[in-house]
Structure formats: C-alpha cells, structure tokens
Amino acid sequence: MKRIEIGRFAGFCSGVERTIRMTMEALNKDKNRVYSLGQIIHNPQMVRRLEELGLNVVSDINEIKEGIFIVRSHGLPDNYIRELKKRGLKIIDATCPFVKKVQEKARVLKKQGYELIIVGDSQHPEIKGVLSAVSEKATVISTKDEAELVSGKRVGVVFQTTFPLSWSQDIVAGLLDGCQELKVYNTLCFETLNRQKEAIEMARVVDVMIVVGGKNSANTTNLAKITASCGCPTYHIEEARELQSEWFDGVCSVGLTAGASTQSLLIDEVVSNLKQILGDAEVHIFGVDLQK
Structure with missing residues (x-):
C-alpha cells in the first residue's frame, strides 16, 4: 500500500x-x-x-x-x-516575537562592546530589520567559509530565526579559530527547528519529499534544501497544481511538509492531488499510526 x-x-x-x-x-x-x-x-x-x-x-x-x-x-x-x-x-x-528576540540580542551584544556577526541572508527582510536595530553596525555572513575569515577579540553572534541548525553549527565552528572571545545567542526559532528536524527524519524514510510554500519564503526554501541534502528527491511547490505525475513513478511513499506561512487548506489540496496521482494510498501523520 x-x-x-x-x-x-x-x-x-x-x-x-x-x-x-x-x-x-x-x-x-x-x-x-x-x-x-x-x-x-x-x-x-x-x-x-x-x-x-x-x-x-x-x-x-x-x-x-x-x-x-x-x-x-x-x-x-x-x-x-x-x-x-x-x-x-x-x-x-x-x-x-522570535524576530524581536534577534533584534534585542543584537542590541545587547553591541551595547556590551562585541563585534556583531549576524548569520543569515543579507537580503532577507528580517536581517535588514536586525541591521537597522544596530544602526547597520554588523557583519552578515551565511557560510562557514565566510566565518573562517572573521577575526576579533570579542565577537558576538545572532542568527536569522529560520537559518538551518546544522549550518549554524558549522558557522560557529568556523568562527572559533579567529576569535579570542565568542559569545553566541541562539536566536533560532524552535518551531522552525522542529519542522526542520522532522523533515530530515521523513526524508530518510520516504521515496520522495514534497515541500509546500512560497518560493520567496526562506524557511520553506531551506526545508527543501535540507531534505534534498539527505539524498531524497525533493520538489518545492507553491500550489497543488504544480505536482507532476512523473515525479512519482515507482514511488511507494511520499513525505509532505510545509513552510511556516503555508495554510492548512493548501496542504489539504496538495494531499488530495497526491491521492489522485498515487491512486490507492493511505494518508498518515508522520510518526502517528492513524489513517487520515
């Protein structure tokens, strides 16, 4: 089945x-x-x-x-x-409120005299808001390679709320060698972390992953990148009509996750279309043995 x-x-x-x-x-x-x-x-x-x-x-x-x-x-x-x-x-x-926390912690680090590093996408509205909160006096990085170029006596770090945990850990590791003192505030959103961890677990046991949400959504795009990095074929869609039957040739199991801005009605539409494409398929909440 x-x-x-x-x-x-x-x-x-x-x-x-x-x-x-x-x-x-x-x-x-x-x-x-x-x-x-x-x-x-x-x-x-x-x-x-x-x-x-x-x-x-x-x-x-x-x-x-x-x-x-x-x-x-x-x-x-x-x-x-x-x-x-x-x-x-x-x-x-x-x-x-989680974004507010990033702004607050960034201000604290600047007030304490730390050189501020913001980990995230410099073009994302959230990061632009954080930069404004500290009068643009910060450096934005998003890769371990960039982190390894940072040097300073006292360096403080905050993260974009939706930045992937594993990438965040790599960046902190990259900062260690060049900094005499490193103060890190974990400003990652716990709801985002739960979603990312679950997506990884699903990607390891299903044949195909479908990620639903805006193409301009950082957290949704990151979900797709994370599941693809697990070696699971992954498709990022905004609407149910984007599903293509050839994606599911020979497929027995499909994992479905969605970004933080994706409404339940859209998820239901995607499930409905998936059932039509797959034919006879059971629908389960991941980790719960209950047919929907």
Missing part, C-alpha cells in the same frame, strides 16, 4: 498566525485603509486573500498617506517606522 506521510509541524507557525490575526482585526476596523510594505508573510495565496479583503500592499512608504500600517512578520527597519509615525499613521507591530 502506498503511503503519504504529512509532517506534524507542517504549516502555519504561531508568528504567522499572530500576524494574520492582527491584520484581519485591522481590516475589520478600517477596511481599505490598512497598509503593509511588501508582503506581510511569504505566502502569495494568503497575501492575495488579504488584498481581496482590503489590505493595500505597497512597495514604497511614500504611497501611504493615512490609515493603519501593519509591520510585517519579518519586521522593518526602524527608520521606516519612525517616518510613518511622523505622518500620523497608526502602527500595528505584527513582527514575530
């Missing part, structure tokens, strides 16, 4: 749920005068739904004249928020 294994930790994290809830509450109060700078979460389908309900997603703060401004889940540079406050907009800060 063919099997579809669904990750227990697949889908919305608490930070994304919080952002969506706060946005919906704002829309209920003042429809069509609620704004976000860029996507509030990295989920194209959910953002489109919020736009249909009245959310205005803009690419420049100069497009915003009045109303309510939602700070997206990844946070924003401080100068943007200060400017919007000057204009009299009501600010609703929907930044994920």
Whole structure:
C-alpha cells in the first residue's frame, strides 16, 4: 500500500498566525485603509486573500498617506517606522516575537562592546530589520567559509530565526579559530527547528519529499534544501497544481511538509492531488499510526 506521510509541524507557525490575526482585526476596523510594505508573510495565496479583503500592499512608504500600517512578520527597519509615525499613521507591530528576540540580542551584544556577526541572508527582510536595530553596525555572513575569515577579540553572534541548525553549527565552528572571545545567542526559532528536524527524519524514510510554500519564503526554501541534502528527491511547490505525475513513478511513499506561512487548506489540496496521482494510498501523520 502506498503511503503519504504529512509532517506534524507542517504549516502555519504561531508568528504567522499572530500576524494574520492582527491584520484581519485591522481590516475589520478600517477596511481599505490598512497598509503593509511588501508582503506581510511569504505566502502569495494568503497575501492575495488579504488584498481581496482590503489590505493595500505597497512597495514604497511614500504611497501611504493615512490609515493603519501593519509591520510585517519579518519586521522593518526602524527608520521606516519612525517616518510613518511622523505622518500620523497608526502602527500595528505584527513582527514575530522570535524576530524581536534577534533584534534585542543584537542590541545587547553591541551595547556590551562585541563585534556583531549576524548569520543569515543579507537580503532577507528580517536581517535588514536586525541591521537597522544596530544602526547597520554588523557583519552578515551565511557560510562557514565566510566565518573562517572573521577575526576579533570579542565577537558576538545572532542568527536569522529560520537559518538551518546544522549550518549554524558549522558557522560557529568556523568562527572559533579567529576569535579570542565568542559569545553566541541562539536566536533560532524552535518551531522552525522542529519542522526542520522532522523533515530530515521523513526524508530518510520516504521515496520522495514534497515541500509546500512560497518560493520567496526562506524557511520553506531551506526545508527543501535540507531534505534534498539527505539524498531524497525533493520538489518545492507553491500550489497543488504544480505536482507532476512523473515525479512519482515507482514511488511507494511520499513525505509532505510545509513552510511556516503555508495554510492548512493548501496542504489539504496538495494531499488530495497526491491521492489522485498515487491512486490507492493511505494518508498518515508522520510518526502517528492513524489513517487520515
């Protein structure tokens, strides 16, 4: 019997749920005068739904004249928020609490006189927000090779919340030789870590992995990279219609996980399409012997 294994930790994290809830509450109060700078979460389908309900997603703060401004889940540079406050907009800060923790620990390290290293993607909104929190006085790295080039007497480290654990460990190891004193704050999101660990476990026992979520989502992209690195054929999709039957030729078991911004409805649609492609297949929650 063919099997579809669904990750227990697949889908919305608490930070994304919080952002969506706060946005919906704002829309209920003042429809069509609620704004976000860029996507509030990295989920194209959910953002489109919020736009249909009245959310205005803009690419420049100069497009915003009045109303309510939602700070997206990844946070924003401080100068943007200060400017919007000057204009009299009501600010609703929907930044994920785990992202706030990165900003706070970065400030602590700078205040204590450490040379700050931020581990993550320099182009990601979360990292741009952290850099702003310390007035851009930090170095961003994302590989062990970059870590081995760092030297200093007192070096402090924080991590992008969704950075893979194994890569983080490699980078810390790379920093050790060049630093006389190294202070590391573990700012990785525990929900992300649970999702990554489970994805690795699945990838080791199934024939194919399907990772569902936005192509612009760092945590989803990292999930796909992690499972592929286990040697398991991996496909990253945003929608159920992207599934291709040839991916499953000769396949007996499929693992399914999803990024932190992926809603359960989309996961259900993917499962439904998988069942059609595979034919007679049992659906299980990974690690739980219960047919769905």
